[in-house]
Amino acid sequence: MPAFRRMTMLPLCLAIAGPAACASGEDNDWRDADAQGDGLPETTDVTDPSDDPEADGEGDGEGTGDPVETEGGEEDVPGDLPADTPLDGGCGNAVLEPPEECDDGNDAPGDGCESDCLTTCHAATECADEDPCTDSTCEEGGTGRLCVERFNRVACDDAEPCTSSDVCDGAGSCGGTPVACTIPPPDECADASNLRVYGTTGTCDGSSGTAECSYPSSLQFCTYGCAGGECQSDPQQDLHIDIYVDNFCNMNVVPPEVSVPSGQTALLTYHNNSVDYPVDVWLSYGGGYLDLMTGTIWADPFEWCAGDYSYTGYADISTACSDHRLLIHCL
Numbered sequence: 479m480p481a482f483r484r485m486t487m488l489p490l491c492l493a494i495a496g497p498a499a500c501a502s503g504e505d506n507d508w509r510d511a512d513a514q515g516d517g518l519p520e521t522t523d524v525t526d527p528s529d530d531p532e533a534d535g536e537g538d539g540e541g542t543g544d545p546v547e548t549e550g551g552e553e554d555v556p557g558d559l560p561a562d563t564p565l566d567g568g569c570g571n572a573v574l575e576p577p578e579e580c581d582d583g584n585d586a587p588g589d590g591c592e593s594d595c596l597t598t599c600h601a602a603t604e605c606a607d608e609d610p611c612t613d614s615t616c617e618e619g620g621t622g623r624l625c626v627e628r629f630n631r632v633a634c635d636d637a638e639p640c641t642s643s644d645v646c647d648g649a650g651s652c653g654g655t656p657v658a659c660t661i662p663p664p665d666e667c668a669d670a671s672n673l674r675v676y677g678t679t680g681t682c683d684g685s686s687g688t689a690e691c692s693y694p695s696s697l698q699f700c701t702y703g704c705a706g707g708e709c710q711s712d713p714q715q716d717l718h719i720d721i722y723v724d725n726f727c728n729m730n731v732v733p734p735e736v737s738v739p740s741g742q743t744a745l746l747t748y749h750n751n752s753v754d755y756p757v758d759v760w761l762s763y764g765g766g767y768l769d770l771m772t773g774t775i776w777a778d779p780f781e782w783c784a785g786d787y788s789y790t791g792y793a794d795i796s797t798a799c800s801d802h803r804l805l806i807h808c809l
């Protein structure tokens with residue numbers, strides 16, 4: 479059988495005289511013998527699996543990996559190369575030969591085919607890098623298989639504490655939204671007389687590894703002292719003096735005297751509750767009110783206890799036929 483002759487003659491020829499002798503020796507050329515022996519076209523012998531499957535598989539030089547047969551047989555020359563292209567075999571000859579994964583004929587790495595005729599990558603795991611903003615895959619490309627990086631938009635960490643919700647921007651960069659410092663600490667008493675007031679907008683400092691907002695502050699003097707994180711309000715005493723005069727002109731003042739804590743002011747409000755008598759209120763510290771009519775009031779601030787000293791004043795309350803001296807003490 480022609481195919482059988484082909485298998486056996488080629489290794490024998492190589493072993494004895496080498497490929498050159500085989501190609502030139504007319505008697506040992508298996509193709510010539512094949513063509514002349516049975517008169518069938520060459521392709522019929524090589525490709526017809528019904529002829530001799532075993533012979534076809536090895537003779538094609540495509541599946542056996544046998545270096546002797548594949549490198550020596552002209553049947554292995556790819557279709558895009560001239561039939562007489564010499565094949566010395568090996569990596570770098572631009573011809574894909576087992577067990578090469580690729581052969582791009584150059585030594586350039588990273589182009590899909592490495593200088594050892596292995597593809598640049600085989601799986602995505604070989605392409606993974608530390609950059610969270612790229613997705614790595616191994617794909618057909620270049621002269622074999624390449625690592626391909628694509629930008630993504632996944633969550634990331636930009637290593638900046640003063641940004642939050644960090645995310646990849648689809649262009650390879652990771653960034654976040656600046657932390658807003660808009661919650662200042664509550665005001666606090668710097669001392670007994672001053673309140674520390676913080677601004678509403680602060681600045682973020684990430685140098686410690688965590689986001690820390692700091693806020694500008696200023697001191698505000700508290701006229702009536704600072705306590706509990708706030709300036710105290712005017713501790714004015716609200717005092718009411720009710721004046722009663724009966725039909726016999728007897729006067730009754732409730733309370734008969736008042737006291738104001740030292741350091742505080744007071745507002746004294748005089749109420750004329752009499753049915754018939756207007757009253758006069760005349761003050762030891764100056765001024766007063768004449769003819770305060772029935773059913774009306776008069777309010778007068780008293781500031782003589784605001785200082786750090788002791789004082790006692792009074793208000794003379796009178797009608798044409800009665801009077802009362804209201805003492806005003808500083809405690």
Ligand SMILES: [Ca+2]
Nearest residue numbers: 568569573581
């Ligand atoms: Ca090769």
Ligand SMILES: [Ca+2]
Nearest residue numbers: 586589591592
């Ligand atoms: Ca290459």
Ligand SMILES: [Ca+2]
Nearest residue numbers: 638641642654
């Ligand atoms: Ca951040």
